Amino acid sequence: MIPLDEVDRALIAALARDATQSASALGREFGLSQPATWRRIQRLREAGVLVRKRLRLAxxxxxxxxxxxxxxxxxxxxxxxxxxxxxxxxxxxxxxxxxxxxxxxxxxxxxxxxxxxxxxxxxxxxxxxxxxxxxxxxxxxxxxxxxxxxxxx
Structure with missing residues (x-):
């Protein structure tokens, strides 16, 4: 288990709602640069917190x-x-x-x-x-x- 700060939790919540959002759009939402957002997302993936993107059908x-x-x-x-x-x-x-x-x-x-x-x-x-x-x-x-x-x- 990796330590998660408030920004990590907010990123997880935003990606849980819509995993297609770009790092640039997420960065704007949370006041981060695109590279900083991308690095956080990569860290969460490498730690196994973010496992995969899923398409939800109706x-x-x-x-x-x-x-x-x-x-x-x-x-x-x-x-x-x-x-x-x-x-x-x-x-x-x-x-x-x-x-x-x-x-x-x-x-x-x-x-x-x-x-x-x-x-x-x-x-x-x-x-x-x-x-x-x-x-x-x-x-x-x-x-x-x-x-x-x-x-x-």
Missing amino acids: PDKLGFGVTVFLGVKLATKGRVSLEDFERAVTGIPEVQTVEHVLGLYDYRLRVVARDLADFERVLRRRIMTLPGAGAVEANVLLSEERLSGPLAD
């Missing part, structure tokens, strides 16, 4: 009107079972994220579908047929708000 604009969070409990446990499940689930295009979690379920999946009928098809034909798939709990996303988090006030 699923509904692409025809995916339903987002469902699935809790998946594996029917059988063991190292091979986890690896087989992870390898297979990452091959399903409707599955946006796969998180191995501790708790009631072994995995939490974010799944997008065109509508509920499409989600049911994905669930029955793809997810429930995965190696080791057992109990599943579905939670349909009603709305989503982007929270700033502890560093991006």
Whole structure:
């Protein structure tokens, strides 16, 4: 962990909102020169604080009107079972994220579908047929708000 000052935290917050901003624009916003801003951003990247830039898509604009969070409990446990499940689930295009979690379920999946009928098809034909798939709990996303988090006030 590297020490972060107020300017570092402000840069992180600004980049979390829009990672496409130039060092020059960020420098103007925070009263820094472009080279000083670029050096700070590079230091944050090299320290592993800034990992990558991500494009955030609007699923509904692409025809995916339903987002469902699935809790998946594996029917059988063991190292091979986890690896087989992870390898297979990452091959399903409707599955946006796969998180191995501790708790009631072994995995939490974010799944997008065109509508509920499409989600049911994905669930029955793809997810429930995965190696080791057992109990599943579905939670349909009603709305989503982007929270700033502890560093991006």
